[in-house]
Amino acid sequence: MDEELIKVIGEVEKEKGLEKEVIIEALEAAMLTAARKRKGLVADLEANFDPETGEVNVIEFKKVVEVVENPDLEITLDQALAIEDDPDLQLGDEIGLLIPTEELGRIAAQTAKQVIIQRVREADRDVVFEAFKDRRGELISGTVRRIERGNIMVDLLKAEAILPYREQLPRENVRPGDRIEALVLEVRKEARGSQIVLSRAHPDFVVKLFEREVPEIYEGIVSIKAVAREAATRTKIGVQSRDADVDPVGACVGMKGIRVQAVVNELRGEKIDIVPYSPDPVRFVCSALQPAEVSRVLVDEGERRMEIVVPDDQLSLAIGRRGQNVRLAAELTGWKLDLHSESKMNERRAIAFESLDRIEGLGELIQQTLYNYGYTSAGQVADSDVAALAAIPGIEDDRAQQLVEAALTAVASERAERKIRRELARDQASYVYKLYDLAVTMPAGEGLDGIPELGPVGTAAIVDSGLTNLAELYVEATEMDLEAFAEAYGWSEARAWTVAFRAEDAMAARLDVELNRLVDRPDEADFAAAAQEVENETPAADEPAAEAAADETAAEAAADEAAAEAPADAAPAEAAADSEEVV
Numbered sequence: 005m006d007e008e009l010i011k012v013i014g015e016v017e018k019e020k021g022l023e024k025e026v027i028i029e030a031l032e033a034a035m036l037t038a039a040r041k042r043k044g045l046v047a048d049l050e051a052n053f054d055p056e057t058g059e060v061n062v063i064e065f066k067k068v069v070e071v072v073e074n075p076d077l078e079i080t081l082d083q084a085l086a087i088e089d090d091p092d093l094q095l096g097d098e099i100g101l102l103i104p105t106e107e108l109g110r111i112a113a114q115t116a117k118q119v120i121i122q123r124v125r126e127a128d129r130d131v132v133f134e135a136f137k138d139r140r141g142e143l144i145s146g147t148v149r150r151i152e153r154g155n156i157m158v159d160l161l162k163a164e165a166i167l168p169y170r171e172q173l174p175r176e177n178v179r180p181g182d183r184i185e186a187l188v189l190e191v192r193k194e195a196r197g198s199q200i201v202l203s204r205a206h207p208d209f210v211v212k213l214f215e216r217e218v219p220e221i222y223e224g225i226v227s228i229k230a231v232a233r234e235a236a237t238r239t240k241i242g243v244q245s246r247d248a249d250v251d252p253v254g255a256c257v258g259m260k261g262i263r264v265q266a267v268v269n270e271l272r273g274e275k276i277d278i279v280p281y282s283p284d285p286v287r288f289v290c291s292a293l294q295p296a297e298v299s300r301v302l303v304d305e306g307e308r309r310m311e312i313v314v315p316d317d318q319l320s321l322a323i324g325r326r327g328q329n330v331r332l333a334a335e336l337t338g339w340k341l342d343l344h345s346e347s348k349m350n351e352r353r354a355i356a357f358e359s360l361d362r363i364e365g366l367g368e369l370i371q372q373t374l375y376n377y378g379y380t381s382a383g384q385v386a387d388s389d390v391a392a393l394a395a396i397p398g399i400e401d402d403r404a405q406q407l408v409e410a411a412l413t414a415v416a417s418e419r420a421e422r423k424i425r426r427e428l429a430r431d432q433a434s435y436v437y438k439l440y441d442l443a444v445t446m447p448a449g450e451g452l453d454g455i456p457e458l459g460p461v462g463t464a465a466i467v468d469s470g471l472t473n474l475a476e477l478y479v480e481a482t483e484m485d486l487e488a489f490a491e492a493y494g495w496s497e498a499r500a501w502t503v504a505f506r507a508e509d510a511m512a513a514r515l516d517v518e519l520n521r522l523v524d525r526p527d528e529a530d531f532a533a534a535a536q537e538v539e540n541e542t543p544a545a546d547e548p549a550a551e552a553a554a555d556e557t558a559a560e561a562a563a564d565e566a567a568a569e570a571p572a573d574a575a576p577a578e579a580a581a582d583s584e585e586v587v
Contacts, residue, residue: 028053030123035060039103046076050100063100070095129199132163136191136200143212144202148182158184158202165200173204174236176272185270187212205235210276213267214241220255229281232335236274240292240332242281253278277332285339286310292333296322299346304378309340319345356380362414363407370407373398382418386411446473451514455506457499457531459538465493474514478507498533501526 032051039062048065066079084099146158154169186202187209220226230242243252256278257264279291290298296318302311314322334341359381360371393404451474481504490500
């Protein structure tokens with residue numbers, strides 16, 4: 005009796021938790037594999053374990069024939085009788101021949117050992133799979149055994165699990181020997197490697213922690229309806245209570261925050277927002293965006309989209325760091341969320357009303373109603389179905405048809421205007437290029453005398469500043485702010501405005517195009533004010549001629565020979581200076 009083999013079977017059965025039949029099947033398969041190594045694949049073999057002797061018998065079956073054609077499967081009658089003394093043995097019978105273990109050889113024995121190990125491992129994996137397959141989604145604790153390529157191998161006593169790098173909390177440091185808790189994410193059958201996959205980053209890990217810490221959740225009084233998580237930074241959960249007397253948020257927070265703090269500690273300081281769940285999506289979204297306050301919400305149920313309007317000082321709070329708050333709120337509620345500030349929304353509202361106002365016969369009340377129902381342009385009304393418009397309160401079928409027709413007309417008109425503007429802009433771009441070319445090539449002083457609002461003093465100031473012609477003046481007037489342009493030359497804004505306008509008219513005439521860089525035309529008061537300012541800068545026309553001649557004589561008498569030889573163009577400058585002193 006091979007008592008040692010029986011003892012080994014018992015030890016394996018105890019240590020691995022495998023059934024005895026599984027181990028025996030592995031032994032039989034191993035011996036059969038070893039025998040085929042010796043006898044070949046064609047041979048008809050069978051292996052049987054004898055529980056009484058503790059031996060594995062390998063039997064080779066052959067057919068009794070008169071003439072042997074295949075030695076692996078056939079045997080003669082004389083050979084059969086020599087092996088087995090059976091007088092009833094005859095041709096056509098099948099005989100079983102016992103193969104001695106010694107005949108299998110050393111290589112066959114090693115093969116048998118490998119097969120046994122493989123079969124035991126397979127059986128071991130089956131046992132682990134059966135033990136853990138129903139524990140998906142449960143919390144489990146283990147000890148960190150080792151770390152391989154960033155993956156944490158966890159010892160669960162009877163099995164080994166893996167905590168992949170992607171399922172770990174970012175920046176969480178663990179060492180071999182540390183206790184760790186995780187969620188059983190997946191249990192699978194694999195040829196090699198760990199079968200149990202754990203997670204600490206999955207949203208359900210937070211849910212299970214709350215179930216453990218909050219009795220009301222475990223008992224079903226409070227339920228977690230939704231969860232959104234960005235591991236290691238922030239989690240939002242929506243909770244609801246079946247009992248009106250139980251506050252779901254308060255139950256999760258606990259006395260002095262002790263319950264939620266236990267969860268936060270396990271998550272290494274991850275922030276948790278607990279918000280009340282509501283079947284009303286608008287109310288739920290407003291709660292999910294906490295701590296930001298919401299002013300109003302526009303809902304598009306077809307697209308499952310909401311436009312959220314918040315006060316200007318709440319916009320950054322609603323968005324959160326790197327968009328995290330609104331991103332988690334959208335994931336929690338299942339709605340697409342677009343955030344807008346009050347000022348931005350008012351600007352969009354003004355643009356929308358400007359477009360809707362192009363629809364002929366559309367009153368303010370209908371405008372507001374259409375805007376409230378998501379119509380923000382004449383184009384949307386034109387593209388809308390009449391039945392959809394008629395479904396809006398206050399709009400009858402006939403009125404809806406009229407609105408669509410009027411909107412189509414408005415859209416056609418708007419497109420025509422847009423086309424004209426595009427063509428004009430394209431033409432102006434070409435003329436602006438020519439304008440800058442003229443600023444370089446136009447002779448000095450050309451065109452400045454055509455602007456009465458300049459006057460002699462103003463013209464001198466323009467020339468002294470380095471501008472030499474009309475084109476340069478126009479370029480500066482349109483590129484500078486009006487206030488800065490006026491301040492540069494000591495003019496009033498009315499005068500600066502009229503000078504710029506005159507320059508544009510003159511350049512438009514030269515280029516034969518409407519430049520339209522200045523949006524508004526100065527009014528008559530501006531022109532009058534500019535004219536008065538120029539008149540005040542000009543020397544008085546009724547100044548006595550004799551006094552002027554006397555001044556000239558005195559100047560000549562006082563001048564020395566060097567002054568007499570001064571350049572002739574100095575006189576106008578002196579005259580201009582004298583004029584300014586008179587003013």
